[in-house]
Amino acid sequence: MxxxxxxxxxxxxxxxxxxxxxxxxxxxxxxxxxxxxxxxxxxxxxxxxSFVEPHAHLDKALTASLIHNPTGDLAGAVAAMDALRPETNRAELIARAEAALRIHLAYGTTHIRSHVNVLSSVGLAALSAMVEVRERWRGIIDLQLVALVNDTSGPLLREALKEGADVAGGCPHMEDDPDRAVAACLDAAGEAGAPIDLHTDETLNPTALSLVTLADLVTRTGFPHPVTASHCVSLSMQPVDAQRTIAERVAEAGISVVALPQTNLYLQGRDQPVATPRGLTAVAPLLRAGVTVAAGGDNLRDPFHVVGRGDALEVAALMVTCGHLDPVNALYSVTTAPRTALGLPAxxxxxxxxxxxxxxxxxxxxxxxxxxxxxxxxxxxxxxxxxxxxRSELAAPAPPSPRAPASTPAPVPAPVPASAPASPSAPPAATPDPCVPKADR
Structure with a gap:
């Protein structure tokens, strides 16, 4: 005790x-x-x-100094990581992931959900490494691993869920048929009895609305496991009435939304130099509809977001600045809300x-x-x-100048009525200015 x-x-x-x-x-x-x-x-x-990070990419963390994002946008970040991947071995991936964990832990984060690339070109290698990391750190900082597949209709997602992934994931908006991809991911998650967390509509293109498909399918099928939609950027580009309607459908389906201000602000809007959109989901309409809105850091110093401290308070501050939350709700978005989204005890x-x-x-x-x-x-x-x-060591300013000793103030003369003649004690007349010619005085 x-x-x-x-x-x-x-x-x-x-x-x-x-x-x-x-x-x-x-x-x-x-x-x-x-x-x-x-x-x-x-x-x-x-x-x-303690803080909860609802959306990280530990398999990519701390690689910004190793590879450059040539365009600064999402496509450039994906290309940069594709170029780096063949040069990264298992030991290097684990070392960087554990360095990122130490950063998060020192700032007060005790639970993290990390998406892990499970790609048709590389298979389960990154997932296997992250499973090792998860088990080593269990009880200190707990990890949930999301299998982030590039083809939800293929066998890799099911295989990943059997080989240690905790959550089914994917990027439907980046597949040829986004609606079919959402359905395939739900099917795989349902078979495995696993939650689902999708990268959803990570684009400012207003026609991308996989979030609506996800909400409708979850409601219609009665999907029994927790569902999270991360990013949901295109929701911010919808008209006000559409935002409200979609947010209500998301709330009805019981879907949690993860806002990711750092990476979305970095990647989105680069092709719109005038009135550049914030690249953040429609936080206020979602909250008004009763949706659980958590906030995460997403990427930590990698081609998707080249800076960041790994500090949940940095994320909360951005939710104040960019999401227009008050400080109480901003703190809620990095503590209570992500615990709800991840199914953790309050x-x-x-x-x-x-x-x-x-x-x-x-x-x-x-x-x-x-x-x-x-x-x-x-x-x-x-x-x-x-x-x-x-411990801070600061230079001291110069001491204040010594003051002259106080003198006894002179007595204040009694006021003179305006109609009275000047007394002998009245102030003397002004002394002529020697710089002014006598004729002008």
Whole structure:
């Protein structure tokens, strides 16, 4: 048993949190007493549920310095990765994926869903490597692996689900027959009893609406497993009425949507130099319809997005700036919403909740989101799995100039009525200016 003492909650309360057996046992108003040897003093820290990354590509992570995206758009990124793949061996893929995991963990992420390329040209090699990574890190940072196939109608998706993939995936909008691809992926997932997470309409082309096909098929077939649609960029290009109607159909089907602001802002809209669209899904209409909208980082320093910190708070800040969410809902999109989408237990500062938590120096949740400092402590099942300490050394400004000693103020003369003649104590007349000719004075 241990206590997290004097932590500030997202609602501004100061509490003591008891943890035992990987679970929160009690949450009490902070007593302000001594901190025991097994306890953690969180005075001046905000305590939140740990973050969840609902959409990553760990098999591509940290490759931006190795290969260049020649066009900067989605097609260029795909071509760049195709060129790099023959030069990448299993050990290199695992090393980069684990480096990315460490980055995410240090910033407070304890669960990740990662899409893994399962291509007809290379088979299950990347999936096999990522299964090894998943098992090595289980219990520290848990992975769900999505088989991202380039041909949903072929045998690879079924094979991948048998060989260790947790979720069925694909990119229907990039196949010759998107509607048929959606149906094929649902069939394969249904046979395997697996959830489905599709790259959906990752384009600003308003005619691409696989999301509608997915919603209709899920509703009509009663597909019994969780369904996620990632990206859904083209939804933002629909008229307002169409956005509302489609969002309501998605809500009725129980489909979660993952918004991916970083990569979509980077890749989309490059051919529209005037009034460039944001490349983000229609967040507000989806939320109004009751859809679970999670937010993810997508790519981490690879040809699809060449920068990024691997920090969920960076994603949340973009959901404020680009998605126009308020800070509370932005934090929700990287904590509670992705847990719902991924089928994970809910985490809150309440008895019985899993003790998957992150604390960071801040006066309140808004400061934590805005500053997004690297100093953090991360708990998984009640044990510390990451701790980052930051020490700053700053130059001091020059000391203030010494002030002259204060003198006794002169007495203030009594006011003189406007009609009274000037007294002898009145101020002297102005001295003539020697620079002005006498004739002009």
């Amino acid at each position: 241990s206590w997290l003492r004097s932590a500030t909650t997202s609602t501004g309360e100061t509490v003591d949190v008891e943890i035992s057996g990987g679970v929160i046992r009690r949450v009490l108003p902070a007593a302000g007493g001594p901190v025991g040897p097994e306890d953690t003093d969180l005075s001046g820290h905000v305590l939140l549920a 985490v809150s500062l309440a008895p019985g909740s899993p003790a998957d938590l992150v604390a960071m120096p801040a006066g309140d949740a808004l400061e934590a989101l805005g500053a997004a400092g690297a100093a953090r402590t991360v708990w998984r099942d009640g044990r510390v799995v990451a701790r980052t300490v930051v």
